[in-house]
Amino acid sequence: xxxxxxxxxxxxxxxxxxxxxxxxxxxxxFYALHWYRWETAKSPEAxxxxxxxxxxxxxxxxSATLNTKEGYSYLYIKGSQPEDxxxxxxxxxxxxxxIFGTGTRLQVFP
Amino acid sequence: EAQVTQNPRYLITVTxxxxxxxxxxxxxxxxxxxxxxxxxxxxxxxxxSMNVExxxxxxxxxxxxxSRKEKRNFPLILESPSPNQTSLYxxxxxxxxxxxxxxxxxxxxxTVV
Numbered sequence: 001x002x003x004x005x006x007x008x009x010x011x012x013x014x015x016x017x018x019x020x021x022x023x024x025x026x027x028x029x030f031y032a033l034h035w036y037r038w039e040t041a042k043s044p045e046a047x048x049x050x051x052x053x054x055x056x057x058x059x060x061x062x063s064a065t066l067n068t069k070e071g072y073s074y075l076y077i078k079g080s081q082p083e084d085x086x087x088x089x090x091x092x093x094x095x096x097x098x099i100f101g102t103g104t105r106l107q108v109f110p
Numbered sequence: 111e112a113q114v115t116q117n118p119r120y121l122i123t124v125t126x127x128x129x130x131x132x133x134x135x136x137x138x139x140x141x142x143x144x145x146x147x148x149x150x151x152x153x154x155x156x157x158x159s160m161n162v163e164x165x166x167x168x169x170x171x172x173x174x175x176x177s178r179k180e181k182r183n184f185p186l187i188l189e190s191p192s193p194n195q196t197s198l199y200x201x202x203x204x205x206x207x208x209x210x211x212x213x214x215x216x217x218x219x220x221t222v223v
Contacts, residue, residue, distance in 0.1 A: 004152065032209035043114075043200060044153075046211035089153070093208030097143065097168065100152035 004092045006101035013080050013108055020076045021104040023090030027071035032093030035064055035075055038103070039086045047075075049093070080108040112137045116201050116215030123191055123222055131186045131218050133201030141207050142184040143168065144176065147198040156199075159184055160207065191222040 005024040013019050025033060032051045036044040048057040053068040061078045077084055087105045091098040114135045123129055135142065143158035145168075155168030159178040173195055175187040184203075188195060201215040 034211065036212075043214035043216050044212075045214070049209065049211050051209055091153075091212075095208050096166075097155050097158060098153075098208060098212060100145075100154075102150065102152045 004090060004099050004101040006090055006104050008104060009102070010105040011107070013106070015081060015108055015110050017080050017108075018076065018078045019080055019106065020074050021088060021106075023073045023075070023101055025071050025073070025090075025092040027069060029094075030068040031095060033066055033068075033073050034091040034093055034098060035073070036089040036091065037086050038089055044089055047088075077106070080106070082108045082110055084108050112213065114201055114203055114213050114215040116199075116218055119216060119218060121218060121220050123220070125192055125222055126190050129188050129191060131199060131201075131220070133184045133186065133215055134182050135203040135213065136182065137203060137205075137213065138181065139203035139205055139213075140181070141205070142178070142201065142203045143212075144174070144184070144186045145200045145202065146170065147200065153200065156186070191220075193222045196220060196222050
């Protein structure tokens with residue numbers, strides 16, 4: 001059974017704080033690593049898909065790094081805003097499917 | 111607008127009454143899949159389809175059926191729903207299987223009483 005672990009489970013930060021979360025995945029047979037942002041009452045939306053060891057991707061204040069050899073990815077949010085409040089999901093991409101972690105729920109207080 | 115459309119958004123039904131949740135995408139994606147989301151668990155794949163007339167079981171297929179007669183549509187069928195199928199369901203599509211982003215439908219919250 002392949003496990004994708006995310007930590008922490010939840011996080012409360014003040015507006016303006018920078019934060020980061022971790023996704024751990026199997027380091028063998030790596031294919032792809034996805035990050036999704038899931039707001040309450042909406043559907044998950046893709047942030048990044050990374051396929052190469054050492055990949056770094058950035059979208060505005062959000063960035064992600066990938067280490068396939070040790071099996072982890074970090075998602076960083078710089079200067080968190082209340083609108084960043086959401087659950088952040090990572091998914092390990094195989095050739096047949098995505099295996100999702102349980103997510104990190106972020107709440108940003110004004 | 112590129113999108114995945116799921117219907118209905120909310121459904122309350124009784125045990126044993128057959129139901130279908132529809133899913134349609136307009137991006138000409140070959141790969142489509144169904145997931146369920148339960149508290150404390152990650153999204154779990156129910157069924158997936160790699161192309162028309164090609165479907166396969168995911169991690170939790172018991173009690174569900176799917177069909178893929180056309181590329182754009184991938185309905186989820188519950189022949190005899192039971193209370194343990196109460197969940198939030200998502201349909202998703204992608205250009206390829208594991209290394210391109212998935213586009214999700216709006217979700218269907220199903221309650222079986």
